[in-house]
């Protein structure tokens with residue numbers, strides 16, 4: 001089996017996690033991936049929408065393929081500069097407000113500056129608000145950003161360069177533990193991007209190339225539902241979406257295997273493609289878990305909905321507490337890279 005450099009892949013992932021990229025403000029993360037891929041025999045281009053399209057010519061072109069993973073993440077945008085100098089946010093992507101309560105964040109201003117802050121309920125102190133603080137419904141109008149700057153009024157906040165429409169990135173709080181866990185926000189889907197890049201490196205290190213011409217589509221609008229609705233070449237016959245595997249009650253996926261999704265909220269993935277992915281895992285002894293996700297959509301379905309005529313599959317590393325403070329393990333990253341390597345060579 002081709003060797004997987006898990007330390008290199010983890011280091012790449014940590015750097016990507018520390019590069020803020022809420023959907024709509026992803027240029028830095030796209031540049032980070034492009035710079036890493038420049039070391040490999042790929043043709044690199046950005047489409048107008050800002051996605052990175054990397055093509056590896058491969059040994060054959062009779063069944064061109066594509067892989068997609070997304071660098072865009074959950075985040076927020078300034079909706080209102082409030083009279084008290086704090087910020088009301090609008091969410092980017094789907095998450096519960098309580099999953100970001102107390103989280104650090106960075107407001108990225110038009111002039112390229114930043115201001116740090118914390119997302120808090122409008123009644124945030126148990127000593128001041130008592131039971132009201134506990135019972136306050138966590139919804140947009142009841143949450144605000146407390147900026148780390150001396151401001152108590154809207155004009156003082158505006159003087160910091162902050163305005164409606166500024167993007168807000170959540171602190172990822174990346175940590176790699178001695179036991180091999182990676183805990184961070186936004187493993188969805190930076191872990192997916194990392195396993196694609198890890199698979200490209202594994203092939204290149206072994207002096208191999210994909211069996212088919214392969215397009216690597218690094219998406220930048222997945223969390224809002226239309227990332228891969230464009231950017232997949234028209235002659236591509238198979239699209240493999242590499243996105244987080246859901247982990248939790250009622251599911252088989254875990255943080256130590258590669259997850260293969262049979263069906264999600266958008267319906268079933270291609271049966272023949274899924275069976276081939278399972279067969280590749282069986283043949284190479286790669287730990288995998290089959291699952292059906294109750295609340296989930298992918299860029300594979302975005303391509304389908306946009307009218308792409310191809311088969312679609314979905315795999316990815318298992319991620320616990322998705323869209324909250326997430327966690328996976330290096331074993332799941334390794335299994336995901338191994339499956340991608342086997343697929344690319346098949």
Ligand SMILES: [Zn+2]
Pocket residue numbers: 070188189222243244
């Ligand atoms: Zn995702």
